[in-house]
Amino acid sequence: MKINELKGVGSKTEQYLLSLGINEVKDAIYFFPRDYEDRNNIKCISETINDEFVTLICEVSLILPTKKLKFGKYINKIIFKDNSGFLTGVWFNQPYIKNNFQVGERVILSGKITRKFGEIQIIDPQYDKDFNVFKSINPIYPTNKNLSQKILKKIISQSLLHIDTQISEMLHSEILKRYEILPLKDAIMNLHYPNDRATLNKAQKSIKFYELLILQLCLLQAKKTSEENKNSFSIKVCREMKDFKNSLPFQLTTAQSKVVREILTDLKNIRPMNRLVQGDVGSGKTVIAAIAMFNCAMNGYQCAMMAPTEILAEQHFNTLRKLFGDWNVNIELITGSTPQKQKRQILERLAEGDINIIIGTHALIQENVDFNRLALVVTDEQHRFGVRQRAELVNKGHNPHVLVMTATPIPRTLALFIYGDMDISLINELPPGRQKINTYAVRSNLRERAYNFIKQQILLGRQAYVVCPLVEESEKIEAQSALETAEKLKNIYFKEFKIDVLHGKLKSTEKDNVMKKFKEGDIDILVSTTVIEVGVNVPNATIMLIENADRFGLAQLHQLRGRVGRGIHKSYCILISDASNKETKERLKIMTETNDGFVIAEKDMFLRGTGEFFGLRQHGLPELKLADIIKDREILKEAQELSKWIIENNLLQIQEFSNLKNEVERLFFEKLNKHTFN
Numbered sequence: 001m002k003i004n005e006l007k008g009v010g011s012k013t014e015q016y017l018l019s020l021g022i023n024e025v026k027d028a029i030y031f032f033p034r035d036y037e038d039r040n041n042i043k044c045i046s047e048t049i050n051d052e053f054v055t056l057i058c059e060v061s062l063i064l065p066t067k068k069l070k071f072g073k074y075i076n077k078i079i080f081k082d083n084s085g086f087l088t089g090v091w092f093n094q095p096y097i098k099n100n101f102q103v104g105e106r107v108i109l110s111g112k113i114t115r116k117f118g119e120i121q122i123i124d125p126q127y128d129k130d131f132n133v134f135k136s137i138n139p140i141y142p143t144n145k146n147l148s149q150k151i152l153k154k155i156i157s158q159s160l161l162h163i164d165t166q167i168s169e170m171l172h173s174e175i176l177k178r179y180e181i182l183p184l185k186d187a188i189m190n191l192h193y194p195n196d197r198a199t200l201n202k203a204q205k206s207i208k209f210y211e212l213l214i215l216q217l218c219l220l221q222a223k224k225t226s227e228e229n230k231n232s233f234s235i236k237v238c239r240e241m242k243d244f245k246n247s248l249p250f251q252l253t254t255a256q257s258k259v260v261r262e263i264l265t266d267l268k269n270i271r272p273m274n275r276l277v278q279g280d281v282g283s284g285k286t287v288i289a290a291i292a293m294f295n296c297a298m299n300g301y302q303c304a305m306m307a308p309t310e311i312l313a314e315q316h317f318n319t320l321r322k323l324f325g326d327w328n329v330n331i332e333l334i335t336g337s338t339p340q341k342q343k344r345q346i347l348e349r350l351a352e353g354d355i356n357i358i359i360g361t362h363a364l365i366q367e368n369v370d371f372n373r374l375a376l377v378v379t380d381e382q383h384r385f386g387v388r389q390r391a392e393l394v395n396k397g398h399n400p401h402v403l404v405m406t407a408t409p410i411p412r413t414l415a416l417f418i419y420g421d422m423d424i425s426l427i428n429e430l431p432p433g434r435q436k437i438n439t440y441a442v443r444s445n446l447r448e449r450a451y452n453f454i455k456q457q458i459l460l461g462r463q464a465y466v467v468c469p470l471v472e473e474s475e476k477i478e479a480q481s482a483l484e485t486a487e488k489l490k491n492i493y494f495k496e497f498k499i500d501v502l503h504g505k506l507k508s509t510e511k512d513n514v515m516k517k518f519k520e521g522d523i524d525i526l527v528s529t530t531v532i533e534v535g536v537n538v539p540n541a542t543i544m545l546i547e548n549a550d551r552f553g554l555a556q557l558h559q560l561r562g563r564v565g566r567g568i569h570k571s572y573c574i575l576i577s578d579a580s581n582k583e584t585k586e587r588l589k590i591m592t593e594t595n596d597g598f599v600i601a602e603k604d605m606f607l608r609g610t611g612e613f614f615g616l617r618q619h620g621l622p623e624l625k626l627a628d629i630i631k632d633r634e635i636l637k638e639a640q641e642l643s644k645w646i647i648e649n650n651l652l653q654i655q656e657f658s659n660l661k662n663e664v665e666r667l668f669f670e671k672l673n674k675h676t677f678n
């Protein structure tokens with residue numbers, strides 16, 4: 001049912017509603033309050049204090065005429081009274097308001113009190129005259145300047161009259177009882193019009209449960225569908241594997257070997273692999289991808305590896321070339337800076353099947369690239385290779401295995417939720433010889449001492465990073481600050497050393513050039529913006545100084561810091577911050593205490609208490625309206641338990657769960673926009 005079918009929704013209101021995402025009556029039903037006004041604070045007029053939010057029951061005493069102010073504005077005042085005194089209700093630019101009141105009638109007013117010039121005022125209060133429907137908890141909706149709370153409320157309450165035709169119950173009463181959940185319609189009604197706090201809490205819990213359940217079911221069903229899809233390549237372990245492993249410059253750690261085994265087993269399977277490899281910074285994920293790709297190449301298949309940035313694509317290309325040494329593996333790189341002619345040649349060879357492994361950024365898969373026998377796609381978690389991308393490839397005639405790499409440390413329950421559609425491998429061990437990165441959080445007055453320390457490291461033959469402050473949304477200012485810092489370092493503190501700058505505004509060839517020089521040891525200090533954050537691997541770099549460290553999230557600091565401590569040398573990280581607030585200090589202290597990404601993630605999560613650390617959208621998933629996967633972990637666990645049971649027992653296929661199935665499919669189509677499942 002369209003929203004404009006409701007009484008009083010003209011084309012203008014319809015437009016305004018659309019801007020709030022309300023197109024259908026159902027959208028209005030699901031348009032939940034952002035907050036609630038507690039009207040339990042009922043007072044008499046003389047008891048009120050300045051700035052206090054109160055509810056008053058009073059009588060209309062006098063309606064003053066509208067007064068015209070400057071610039072075409074209006075003010076309306078209405079005097080109310082109760083046994084204790086008088087109160088002035090004030091409304092701006094709502095001249096019609098006086099028609100809504102009659103002298104002598106009793107009303108309920110709610111709002112903030114202002115006491116000034118000897119007058120007690122309440123500005124733009126909410127008002128109600130129907131004492132029968134007076135609720136002590138009043139919803140406040142997230143609206144914009146075009147639609148007042150009052151109109152929105154009216155539309156929502158009209159929509160709720162249609163709840164029976166618009167919403168279907170999804171869970172059997174036994175399940176509701178077990179998880180202490182309200183039937184969906186009750187939960188929705190109570191969210192809009194709660195009788196009391198306890199019912200509101202239960203309604204909120206219920207809606208969160210439904211949200212998490214549906215999203216989780218969606219991901220688990222996607223996984224199940226892919227497991228049933230037996231259309232990929234069965235790739236056996238190649239004869240050369242043992243020799244290849246022996247040719248690597250190091251021995252795999254036990255954790256790496258285990259993950260490699262899991263991947264090779266997946267590749268043997270005809271069903272397409274969809275595996276996430278989770279490993280802390282520097283845990284050695286690249287070599288794992290290399291082994292998987294080597295195996296495909298030796299079996300005559302092609303692989304694509306997609307990196308988030310050109311710098312990383314280039315780095316992977318160089319690392320892999322080295323790892324593949326004299327083995328007969330044809331590997332090529334395509335980036336924005338590859339000359340057109342060369343690019344064309346590479347693409348031709350790729351289509352002919354002459355290239356085994358192609359490395360590039362994510363444009364690689366979107367562009368008109370034709371593969372001959374694409375069997376494996378390696379990608380990273382920020383660019384979640386969802387079922388949609390897979391479907392695109394399937395349409396092009398490929399159904400490759402997919403390997404996703406992530407250094408985002410996520411506690412297990414959350415990982416199982418967010419990556420519900422994947423199998424997860426964990427590298428829970430760092431390569432041998434890694435030492436703790438000594439980390440210090442200091443104020444800026446110690447910067448010179450920090451510089452001296454950097455000098456000592458360089459004199460020992462090591463290299464350093466200086467990371468400039470994060471400037472949200474302005475790469476230009478960020479770049480500027482990096483350039484200035486580099487100038488200062490060159491001219492004042494590090495005259496005798498080689499310094500260069502890396503920032504997002506450089507052309508990719510320039511970036512590559514700087515990175516190459518830094519890798520080869522031709523730069524002592526690399527002054528950089530956060531472009532250095534992900535994946536860069538220069539084992540000889542042992543010290544990093546981060547300016548304004550408080551501006552970064554802990555996960556980001558951990559990623560940045562992970563650029564040092566990647567070799568045999570002892571490494572250091574200096575966090576500069578003059579922030580004095582307690583929470584910031586505590587966050588930086590965590591960095592000095594541990595190097596374990598999982599511990600950092602968990603602590604950060606508790607400190608910040610929001611889902612920011614694991615933003616869903618960042619993982620390619622739809623945002624949740626009410627649930628917060630961090631704060632609502634207990635509900636999440638219950639929803640996970642139920643969704644697992646439903647999927648394992650194939651319950652979405654039976655009549656009793658058909659409404660739930662419809663909801664899951666709706667989310668799948670509308671929000672995840674992926675292909676259907678049966």
Ligand SMILES: Nc1ncnc2c1ncn2[C@@H]1O[C@H](COP(=O)(O)OP(=O)(O)OP(=O)(O)O)[C@@H](O)[C@H]1O
Nearest residue numbers: 250251252253281282283284285286407431535537
């Ligand atoms: N088993 C191992 N023994 C010794 N060194 C190793 C081992 N595995 C990997 N390395 C080395 O560790 C360093 C980090 O590896 P790699 O770049 O693959 O890490 P990563 O997991 O991708 O980290 P990040 O997420 O920070 O990019 C590299 O220099 C690599 O050669």
